[in-house]
Amino acid sequence: MSLLFISSALLPMFGIIFGSFVGVIYHRKIASRIKKEIIITRSHCDTCYKQLTILELLPIVSYLILRGRCKDCQSEIPIQYFYIEILFLIISLNLLLLPLHIVEAYMALVLIGLLVTQAISDFLNKELFTLASIFIAILGIIQSLIFSTYSSITFSLVGLITGFMSLYVINKIYFLFKRRNGIGEGDFILFGGILAIHGVEMFGPILLIASCITLGIGYLTHSLQGEMPLGTGLAIAGTVFLLIPL
Numbered sequence: 144m145s146l147l148f149i150s151s152a153l154l155p156m157f158g159i160i161f162g163s164f165v166g167v168i169y170h171r172k173i174a175s176r177i178k179k180e181i182i183i184t185r186s187h188c189d190t191c192y193k194q195l196t197i198l199e200l201l202p203i204v205s206y207l208i209l210r211g212r213c214k215d216c217q218s219e220i221p222i223q224y225f226y227i228e229i230l231f232l233i234i235s236l237n238l239l240l241l242p243l244h245i246v247e248a249y250m251a252l253v254l255i256g257l258l259v260t261q262a263i264s265d266f267l268n269k270e271l272f273t274l275a276s277i278f279i280a281i282l283g284i285i286q287s288l289i290f291s292t293y294s295s296i297t298f299s300l301v302g303l304i305t306g307f308m309s310l311y312v313i314n315k316i317y318f319l320f321k322r323r324n325g326i327g328e329g330d331f332i333l334f335g336g337i338l339a340i341h342g343v344e345m346f347g348p349i350l351l352i353a354s355c356i357t358l359g360i361g362y363l364t365h366s367l368q369g370e371m372p373l374g375t376g377l378a379i380a381g382t383v384f385l386l387i388p389l
């Protein structure tokens with residue numbers, strides 16, 4: 144069997160395991176009131192604290208076998224774990240269908256993992272992880288430098304600066320009139336990172352789709368007059384364009 148075949152076959156498995164890790168971040172860092180550390184120790188049941196066996200740790204499969212309940216105390220395992228793992232299985236299969244080099248497909252998967260984490264975090268907590276956005280920018284630039292499927296390196300670097308500066312300037316103008324910030328600092332860095340992946344030519348489409356998604360969320364959550372998660376809109380738009388390279 145060729146190396147290409149093996150690495151392609153492993154992508155969905157890596158996707159599910161990666162999705163499972165995003166689920167842990169979601170559960171311990173985003174959804175939980177008390178922020179727990181993501182320690183690389185054996186996972187345990189959140190109710191009875193019993194350590195999980197290997198059979199209980201298999202993504203997707205364990206959830207189905209255990210019918211969503213802890214084997215010992217019968218408490219419910221959060222269904223979000225299952226949904227996120229399924230989402231990442233679909234994403235990795237989608238990536239295999241694209242005309243990408245296999246290394247680039249793995250890089251795109253990591254980028255999507257970071258973007259999905261940002262999208263959920265901004266939606267639930269109005270908070271973006273700066274380190275994740277910086278990592279998105281670095282990975283986006285490396286990807287453009289080696290493969291240039293999503294963007295050439297020049298457009299990627301110009302995109303990084305334009306993405307950051309545009310929202311920074313819009314916020315400064317907004318501040319002049321309203322005396323308060325309209326866009327969070329986290330959004331500048333995230334938009335810069337996303338345009339480092341897709342290049343400055345995607346400035347318009349990404350900002351337009353992100354604004355529509357953000358307004359849609361604002362409408363559905365009745366928060367059009369309050370703080371709306373622009374970061375969620377940006378991250379979703381960035382993810383969509385990774386799954387359909389133009």
Ligand SMILES: [Zn+2]
Nearest residue numbers: 188191213216
């Ligand atoms: Zn339990």
